[in-house]
Amino acid sequence: MSDSRNQEKPVLIGVMGGTGTGKSTFVNLASGSNLQVGFNLESCTSETQLSQPFVVDGRTVVLIDTPGFDDTFKTEADVLHSIADFLAAMYQNEQKLSGVIFLHRISDNRIGGLARKNFRLFRSICGDDALKHTIIATTMWGEVSAELGERRESELSTKDQYFKPAFDEGAKLVRHDNTLESAHGIVRQVLEYQPVGLSVQREMVDQHTTLGGTTAGQYLTVHLETVIQGQRDELRNVKAELEALRAKHTKQQESIGEMRAEIQSLRSKLEVYEAQHAKLGREGDRTVPRSDMIPTLLNLASQKVQQEKERYERVLLQQERERQKTEWRQKKQQEEERLRERQELEARQQSENARKDGSMCVVQ
Numbered sequence: 001m002s003d004s005r006n007q008e009k010p011v012l013i014g015v016m017g018g019t020g021t022g023k024s025t026f027v028n029l030a031s032g033s034n035l036q037v038g039f040n041l042e043s044c045t046s047e048t049q050l051s052q053p054f055v056v057d058g059r060t061v062v063l064i065d066t067p068g069f070d071d072t073f074k075t076e077a078d079v080l081h082s083i084a085d086f087l088a089a090m091y092q093n094e095q096k097l098s099g100v101i102f103l104h105r106i107s108d109n110r111i112g113g114l115a116r117k118n119f120r121l122f123r124s125i126c127g128d129d130a131l132k133h134t135i136i137a138t139t140m141w142g143e144v145s146a147e148l149g150e151r152r153e154s155e156l157s158t159k160d161q162y163f164k165p166a167f168d169e170g171a172k173l174v175r176h177d178n179t180l181e182s183a184h185g186i187v188r189q190v191l192e193y194q195p196v197g198l199s200v201q202r203e204m205v206d207q208h209t210t211l212g213g214t215t216a217g218q219y220l221t222v223h224l225e226t227v228i229q230g231q232r233d234e235l236r237n238v239k240a241e242l243e244a245l246r247a248k249h250t251k252q253q254e255s256i257g258e259m260r261a262e263i264q265s266l267r268s269k270l271e272v273y274e275a276q277h278a279k280l281g282r283e284g285d286r287t288v289p290r291s292d293m294i295p296t297l298l299n300l301a302s303q304k305v306q307q308e309k310e311r312y313e314r315v316l317l318q319q320e321r322e323r324q325k326t327e328w329r330q331k332k333q334q335e336e337e338r339l340r341e342r343q344e345l346e347a348r349q350q351s352e353n354a355r356k357d358g359s360m361c362v363v364q
């Protein structure tokens with residue numbers, strides 16, 4: 001009885017995932033609807049909406065297009081509200097979903113924090129029981145090489161940090177190649193599933209829990225608190241960096257002041273030197289020596305001093321030789337004089353003796 005009623009009702013399938021994963025495109029393709037499609041990663045589906053009914057294998061199907069969890073215009077809380085309120089209203093109206101399709105871009109080079117958060121939010125909306133009704137469909141296969149796509153697909157299904165835990169609980173992984181056959185093939189996998197109440201529907205309708213108290217609401221609260229804490233930490237770090245920069249700036253200002261004073265003192269000294277050079281230049285007809293010539297000039301000056309010293313030493317030597325010569329000449333003169341005196345004395349004595357001898361002969 002209930003089976004036949006379900007057969008009459010359209011099969012309802014939710015389509016969820018991050019913004020720009022191709023949800024609206026998929027819904028339009030499968031159903032022939034004309035829901036607005038976004039441009040690349042920009043959000044376009046602002047509210048949860050139904051596709052027009054379409055038929056697959058004789059069954060009427062309606063897809064539920066949802067805004068992306070990481071909408072560019074709406075907050076995550078608003079997106080959750082839109083999806084949860086819509087699903088709760090359906091559940092209250094005894095419209096249960098046969099399955100949910102979670103879209104993931106195979107062109108994403110890795111599942112970053114955002115994609116992981118999106119999938120966790122998806123799981124908290126649906127609950128573990130619904131994983132057996134879950135199809136994870138990879139999109140954008142045309143954007144990657146077959147080899148790369150296959151490698152990523154294998155990672156997605158085998159790594160714990162990706163979708164493996166969901167596959168372990170009954171979720172299925174399929175490829176969507178953006179063709180009608182592929183879209184209907186995915187829908188076909190869900191057709192025979194018995195409609196099921198999702199976690200957020202049961203919590204809000206059966207248990208009268210407010211959205212904030214549901215598993216999804218609590219997950220989002222904790223996630224937002226983490227984000228807020230992260231941003232507070234970042235703000236604190238930026239403030240600390242700013243303080244450090246200010247302190248550095250003050251120090252730099254001080255150094256700049258010291259350098260300015262030094263430059264001023266060097267300038268004054270330079271002016272004095274320049275004035276001296278200019279004066280020297282005016283005094284002679286040579287040009288004012290350039291500062292780069294000063295070492296050469298100094299060399300020349302020291303060479304001159306050396307030459308002067310050597311010349312002086314030569315003069316001293318010359319003088320010494322002259323002195324020695326004079327001394328030797330004087331000595332020689334003295335000796336000659338003494339010799340002459342002695343000869344004179346001897347000559348006088350001889351003549352004296354001769355005179356004495358002569359007088360004696362006369363006397364005899």
Ligand SMILES: Nc1nc2c(ncn2[C@@H]2O[C@H](COP(=O)(O)OP(=O)(O)O)[C@@H](O)[C@H]2O)c(=O)[nH]1
Nearest residue numbers: 019020021022023024025037038040139140178
């Ligand atoms: N290459 C490629 N582009 C796609 C595919 N599905 C969607 N798109 C493009 O991706 C962009 C976002 O699509 P949309 O359906 O609005 O994503 P939604 O935000 O998940 O609803 C649009 O420019 C689409 O044309 C796909 O399978 N392959």
Ligand SMILES: [Mg+2]
Nearest residue numbers: 023024044045
């Ligand atoms: Mg959309």
